Structures are given as C-alpha cells and as structure tokens.
Amino acid sequence: MSPESALRSMPDLASRAVGGSVRYVSDDFFGDGLALIDPLPARHDPAAFGRRGKIYDGWETRRRRAPGAEFAIIRLAAPAIVRGTDINTAYFRGNYPPKASVEATTLLGYPDTDDLLAAVWTPLITSTALTGDAPNVVLVDGPADQLVTHLRLTIDPDGGVARFRAYGQVVADPRLLSGHVDLAATLAGGRIVACSDAFFGSPNNALAPGRAAVMSDGWETARRRDTDNDWLVVELAAPGVLRDVVIDTSTFIGGAPGWAALSDDDTGEPLVERAALLPDTAHRFRIRSRSQVSRVRLDVYPDGGIARLRVHGSVSANAHETIAHRWLRLLPPDQAQRVDTTEFF
The missing domain is CATH 2.60.120.260 (Galactose-binding domain-like)
Incomplete structure (x- = not known):
C-alpha cells in the first residue's frame, strides 16, 4: 500500500x-x-x-x-x-x-x-x-x-x-473509558486495521458516531462473484471484556448482507455465531465470552453494506492505567499538568 x-x-x-x-x-x-x-x-x-x-x-x-x-x-x-x-x-x-x-x-x-x-x-x-x-x-x-x-x-x-x-x-482518552462503552468507536480510539473491500463506502464509516442517513454513510462492498465473503478487522480502543455488539444495516434495504458473524481476531474465538441479518435494521447480539479482546473481526456473508458497528464492553483496571499513561505522555506538558488524574488513577 x-x-x-x-x-x-x-x-x-x-x-x-x-x-x-x-x-x-x-x-x-x-x-x-x-x-x-x-x-x-x-x-x-x-x-x-x-x-x-x-x-x-x-x-x-x-x-x-x-x-x-x-x-x-x-x-x-x-x-x-x-x-x-x-x-x-x-x-x-x-x-x-x-x-x-x-x-x-x-x-x-x-x-x-x-x-x-x-x-x-x-x-x-x-x-x-x-x-x-x-x-x-x-x-x-x-x-x-x-x-x-x-x-x-x-x-x-x-x-x-x-x-x-x-x-x-x-488516542483513547482514559476519562471516556469508564463503565460500558463502545470500544470500536472512532472517537474512543477504535480503528480499522484491515478490510476485504471498500468499493462503495469506507469501513471507517461503520465506526462513525450517530446514525447513518444514507447508504454512502456506511461501509459497503462490491457485489461478490465468487464463493468467499467480505470482512473487516477493528482494533478496539482498549482491550476489554465485551458485553454486546450492534450490527446495524440501517439504510441498506436492498444491499444488506444476508448473514454476519463476529470473532476475536487474535484467537479466532467466536463471539457471535453466524446469524441472519435483516435489511435496514439495528441488530443487537449478546456476547457471552468473558475473555479480554483487543481486536474483533466482522464477517459479512457474502457481501453488502453495514451502516454502523458498535462493540460494547468494559476495560480492565490494568489496561486503563496503561492507556492513561500513554495519553498523558502524548500531551504537551502544559496540558498534561492540567488534567485531573484522579479521574482515572
């Protein structure tokens, strides 16, 4: 690239x-x-x-x-x-x-x-x-x-x-990572690290805030003519124990994927088994795994469009402290000194 x-x-x-x-x-x-x-x-x-x-x-x-x-x-x-x-x-x-x-x-x-x-x-x-x-x-x-x-x-x-x-x-702001949060969100520090195809719409759109207004606001692939499927990989803002995922096909009425699945990209552990999707619908799936996850892979079958992907979870105390130290280190000294560190230490 x-x-x-x-x-x-x-x-x-x-x-x-x-x-x-x-x-x-x-x-x-x-x-x-x-x-x-x-x-x-x-x-x-x-x-x-x-x-x-x-x-x-x-x-x-x-x-x-x-x-x-x-x-x-x-x-x-x-x-x-x-x-x-x-x-x-x-x-x-x-x-x-x-x-x-x-x-x-x-x-x-x-x-x-x-x-x-x-x-x-x-x-x-x-x-x-x-x-x-x-x-x-x-x-x-x-x-x-x-x-x-x-x-x-x-x-x-x-x-x-x-x-x-x-x-x-x-860069993940530790003050925004308390409780259950969307660890995939761009504004929290989540980011796309790999994607099979982005012909019609960038995968970054799937992590954007708010609801999609039109199809171009989401991630959309070309129509596949083979036996494979499309996918994207998200590095979460911080390693966390996940609670649920929202796979939103809003605005994709004739172009939503037929099915989707979510897994831990590092271990391959299934987090959401392959499930049927409806057009123009926000689907919420509960995640039962108690493992700490750093990256997730969303597979869509065989192709199509996803308006938004939300991955809700909580960050461990150790991971939170590591993130806080990095965030402070990247700030100019005068700004770092003004931060009330009792909010996250």
Whole structure:
C-alpha cells in the first residue's frame, strides 16, 4: 500500500460527519469557510453566480492587496495524532492558493476564539506547493507522535480550497473509558486495521458516531462473484471484556448482507455465531465470552453494506492505567499538568 493510500485508509478527523468544526477563518468573502469540512465531495455549477461573484463550493477569500496570508482554524473531532492532510482545490483553477502550510496546537476542553488565536502553534506541514483543481495529499513532516486538538490551515497568500481532510488516529482518552462503552468507536480510539473491500463506502464509516442517513454513510462492498465473503478487522480502543455488539444495516434495504458473524481476531474465538441479518435494521447480539479482546473481526456473508458497528464492553483496571499513561505522555506538558488524574488513577 502506498503512503497516500495508507493515509486515506484512516478516518478524516476534521470532517463534520465525525464531529470536526471550523472555529475561525481570517476571511471568507467569496466562499464559506464551513464548506472546508463538508464530508461530501465538492460540487460545481459553472453557471452559478451571486452578487459577490462566482459561487464555489468551498472556502474562498478575497484577493489580498497587502502582505500576509489567510488562514482557517479547524477543531478535530477528538484529540488525535495527525498523519497527513488533503488540501483539495477541486474546481479552483485560476484562483487556488499557490502554497499552503498546516500547524497544530493542543488545547483540551472547549477553548474560545481568543484562546485559539493566542495559542502556540507547532508546524506539522511546512509550506508546500499546491495544484489547482486537484487533491493535494501531504504527509506530516512535523512531530510524529503529538496529540493535537486543533489545526491551522494557512494559504499563501489567498484563494480557494474546496475541502480540507485531516487523516489520523484518535488516542483513547482514559476519562471516556469508564463503565460500558463502545470500544470500536472512532472517537474512543477504535480503528480499522484491515478490510476485504471498500468499493462503495469506507469501513471507517461503520465506526462513525450517530446514525447513518444514507447508504454512502456506511461501509459497503462490491457485489461478490465468487464463493468467499467480505470482512473487516477493528482494533478496539482498549482491550476489554465485551458485553454486546450492534450490527446495524440501517439504510441498506436492498444491499444488506444476508448473514454476519463476529470473532476475536487474535484467537479466532467466536463471539457471535453466524446469524441472519435483516435489511435496514439495528441488530443487537449478546456476547457471552468473558475473555479480554483487543481486536474483533466482522464477517459479512457474502457481501453488502453495514451502516454502523458498535462493540460494547468494559476495560480492565490494568489496561486503563496503561492507556492513561500513554495519553498523558502524548500531551504537551502544559496540558498534561492540567488534567485531573484522579479521574482515572
């Protein structure tokens, strides 16, 4: 797998679909900065004009007539290690920025705009040349293992960007792993580590928050023409004893799998025996095993679409402590010192 393909296999943590938000833009005279994190691809109508000029589906600033650059601040859906970004200039041909850079900061909680504008920013991607009307996928060249909460996209000097994607991995927050929780959820730190096919929809969609609104919000495979079946493997946010699983086929009315099964990917132990699935239905199955599980494998037969996969369980005290130490180690020292560790030690 190429570095770019590996990057795109990770969840986009800037996306509004998982909880990202645009907190500030220095200028959006022509195009709304909120469009940057729209999960859908940019659309374009060549005939669409408004009172301010051509209408683009993206963030577009006015033309700068003074030194400087424009920027946008994006809050990630959860604190994460960012591995790379896509600064997509779709449909911006004569008005895209010639170069861009990305910086990061870590501010836990809910900092306001003044806090963000006064924050100390660390370079993740130094100034890089952009191509117009195209994806611009760039790997992080700054600190490799830094837990960050916000990104600042700077375009030099001005112009339009259709979409901004930030690919990475959520690091499990120990404060959110008490009691019975969804250990597969992206926002808890669960992640897809292998998948047989993702022709119509990314497997990351199956771990996203909320309910799927349409089929494209879920994981969907191509139609199989052989005797095998499709599957995905999830590394849980933390090793845990599992209680139940939800295999949700909502919105898949003519394309749901016929059956599904869940197993411990490390040992092969069946957790949910092969069971028939209904279209457009959230199925809940009880898990009887008391073994601690780190990875689960979902097999669907023979193919089809899964809107959401929820794996509920509890984390052992030892695993919880290990996660807490790692999470604190990845935080900047000033943020780690502000954490009330009595919440998880």
